[in-house]
Amino acid sequence: MREVLTQATYLAASVLFILGLKSLTRPDSARRGMQQAAVGMLLAIIGTLLHREIVDYRWIAGGLALGTLLGYPLGVYVPMTAMPQRIAISHMFGAMAATLVGVAEYYTHGAEIPGPKMAALGFEVLFGSLTVTGSFMAFGKLQELIRGRPITFPGQNVFNLALFTVAAGCFAWLIGHPGATAVFYAMIAIALVIGVSMVLPIGGADMPVVVSLLNSYAGLASSATGFAIGNNVLIICGALDGGSGFLLSILMCKAMNRSFRNVLFGAFGSPVAATARTAEGLTVKSVSPEDAALQLAYARSVIIVPGYGMAVAQAQQAVRELADQIERRGGEVKYAIHPVAGRMPGHMNVLLAEANIPYEKLLDMEEVNPQFASADVALVIGANDVVNPAARSDRSSPIYGMPILNVDQARAAIVLKRSMNPGFAGIENELFYDAKTAMLFGDAKGSLVKLLTEIKAL
Amino acid sequence: MTLTSVVQLYVFVLACFVGYLVITRVPPLLHTPLMSATNAISGISLVGSLVAAGANLSRTATILGFAAVVSATINVVGGFLITDRMLKMFRHAEPSAASSPAPGDRKREG
Numbered sequence: 092m093r094e095v096l097t098q099a100t101y102l103a104a105s106v107l108f109i110l111g112l113k114s115l116t117r118p119d120s121a122r123r124g125m126q127q128a129a130v131g132m133l134l135a136i137i138g139t140l141l142h143r144e145i146v147d148y149r150w151i152a153g154g155l156a157l158g159t160l161l162g163y164p165l166g167v168y169v170p171m172t173a174m175p176q177r178i179a180i181s182h183m184f185g186a187m188a189a190t191l192v193g194v195a196e197y198y199t200h201g202a203e204i205p206g207p208k209m210a211a212l213g214f215e216v217l218f219g220s221l222t223v224t225g226s227f228m229a230f231g232k233l234q235e236l237i238r239g240r241p242i243t244f245p246g247q248n249v250f251n252l253a254l255f256t257v258a259a260g261c262f263a264w265l266i267g268h269p270g271a272t273a274v275f276y277a278m279i280a281i282a283l284v285i286g287v288s289m290v291l292p293i294g295g296a297d298m299p300v301v302v303s304l305l306n307s308y309a310g311l312a313s314s315a316t317g318f319a320i321g322n323n324v325l326i327i328c329g330a331l332d333g334g335s336g337f338l339l340s341i342l343m344c345k346a347m348n349r350s351f352r353n354v355l356f357g358a359f360g361s362p363v364a365a366t367a368r369t370a371e372g373l374t375v376k377s378v379s380p381e382d383a384a385l386q387l388a389y390a391r392s393v394i395i396v397p398g399y400g401m402a403v404a405q406a407q408q409a410v411r412e413l414a415d416q417i418e419r420r421g422g423e424v425k426y427a428i429h430p431v432a433g434r435m436p437g438h439m440n441v442l443l444a445e446a447n448i449p450y451e452k453l454l455d456m457e458e459v460n461p462q463f464a465s466a467d468v469a470l471v472i473g474a475n476d477v478v479n480p481a482a483r484s485d486r487s488s489p490i491y492g493m494p495i496l497n498v499d500q501a502r503a504a505i506v507l508k509r510s511m512n513p514g515f516a517g518i519e520n521e522l523f524y525d526a527k528t529a530m531l532f533g534d535a536k537g538s539l540v541k542l543l544t545e546i547k548a549l
Numbered sequence: 550m551t552l553t554s555v556v557q558l559y560v561f562v563l564a565c566f567v568g569y570l571v572i573t574r575v576p577p578l579l580h581t582p583l584m585s586a587t588n589a590i591s592g593i594s595l596v597g598s599l600v601a602a603g604a605n606l607s608r609t610a611t612i613l614g615f616a617a618v619v620s621a622t623i624n625v626v627g628g629f630l631i632t633d634r635m636l637k638m639f640r641h642a643e644p645s646a647a648s649s650p651a652p653g654d655r656k657r658e659g
Binding site: 108109111112115116118122126128132135138139142144150154157158159162163164166167169171174177178181182184185187189191192196198199207208302303309310313316318320321322323324325326327328329330331335339342428430435437440441444447450451 | 551553554557560561564565567568569571572573574575576577578579580581582583584585586587588589590591592593594595596597598599600601602603604605606607609610611612613614615616617618619620621622623624625626627628629630631632633634635636637638639640641642
């Protein structure tokens with residue numbers, strides 16, 4: 092009877108989780124859907140506490156209390172700008188839980204574990220432990236505890252491949268010989284090293300792919316946990332998590348014009364060999380805040396293109412205030428969001444929503460690109476490579492083929508930029524030398540404040 | 550291969566299909582909340598951790614289970630809270646919204 096009740100809560104939880112994810116297809120249904128998913132989680136926890144194998148509740152109570160104590164600040168106080176590292180560290184916790192359950196299971200049953208179960212268990216701890224250290228490294232890079240630039244050494248790919256081969260060898264051996272305790276723990280140790288060496292060569296701008304990929308690994312590890320301990324709700328959630336991470340990493344790769352292999356083994360950010368056309372002989376037109384404000388004040392339609400530079404400068408609020416001023420004067424303002432505008436999928440949307448910008452105005456690339464041609468002004472704030480027309484026209488450019496926002500098609504462009512330093516990819520941007528483009532140099536937030544003062548004075 | 554593992558495989562494959570169909574329809578607008586939501590949901594490994602922590606099989610297994618319960622609970626509590634915090638920021642345009650920020654969710658950094 093108890094067992095039936097437990098299973099019923101698991102079924103209810105699975106359904107509520109899937110409905111919760113489905114609610115995310117629309118922003119106005121999303122919040123309620125996720126709250127229902129949280130109820131599903133609560134049901135599953137209560138159902139589990141009825142499990143007949145549980146005889147001692149002291150450690151459980153302690154663990155739940157400590158986890159809540161640590162989890163609460165991670166949910167409530169982390170600023171939205173820190174979302175990428177917050178998500179990276181939670182992949183670490185997720186993978187850690189899966190790995191620890193796997194180790195506990197192996198420690199208890201060891202040599203008696205049959206082959207198929209050992210396969211699931213091995214997969215679980217293998218992917219789990221490499222996700223633990225990999226996510227921690229990603230967290231460190233995003234939090235800037237360690238250098239964000241790719242760290243490479245000669246023979247790195249061969250080294251990583253060798254490690255992976257050895258780990259896979261251990262895994263295969265364990266399926267045939269579940270009693271080989273030393274091999275099991277050696278495999279964990281190697282997987283922990285793989286996690287580190289996998290993320291070391293990956294640079295800051297590639298982090299959206301890595302974070303998504305680690306999401307997928309964490310999901311697969313918990314799915315494998317489900318196989319190992321015979322729990323369907325774990326299998327389902329792991330599949331949902333793994334699938335979502337995988338889909339997002341493919342989307343991110345497409346948005347950056349890179350292949351998976353290229354992200355994982357390419358170490359982007361190292362000097363670009365075939366540098367595109369250089370800027371010699373071209374002149375840049377610089378504009379004063381007064382003139383730029385005048386241009387914006389009398390524009391009928393403005394498309395704002397926020398980049399990571401805007402987020403770094405914490406200028407979201409100033410952007411919204413500027414947009415309010417333009418709208419007050421009868422202009423229409425929209426926002427063009429490139430898929431990799433932030434440091435993780437969809438990050439820029441969250442930052443702008445936090446600044447109270449209604450989501451209808453946040454347009455994704457496919458939606459907004461046809462609209463540039465009819466825009467009076469495109470206001471580019473701290474974005475560079477994602478608005479570089481070389482991606483469309485210059486075959487020799489390293490970003491050729493990358494989907495970009497068609498800012499160059501707008502009637503005029505104002506670019507807020509700190510200096511003429513090239514962007515992350517180290518490529519010159521023709522847009523800045525275009526006759527229609529005016530550059531407003533300075534810190535994004537400072538320039539926006541100046542623009543605001545000017546536009547208010549008009 | 551036992552019957553159980555075949556059934557498990559069924560469940561896994563079908564869940565992958567459902568996941569694919571649902572997740573591909575999530576707009577890029579909500580990709581960050583999607584990621585934190587799947588994170589919160591993956592905290593379901595808590596159910597495995599609870600059994601490991603409470604089955605009293607051995608000291609080591611209990612401590613491993615305890616650590617797993619802590620990790621998974623962090624994801625459940627933190628994950629659902631932060632997802633909710635994000636989702637409540639996504640709001641409709643109001644007819645005369647221009648200057649009045651919605652109550653209760655002011656920016657922290659000032």
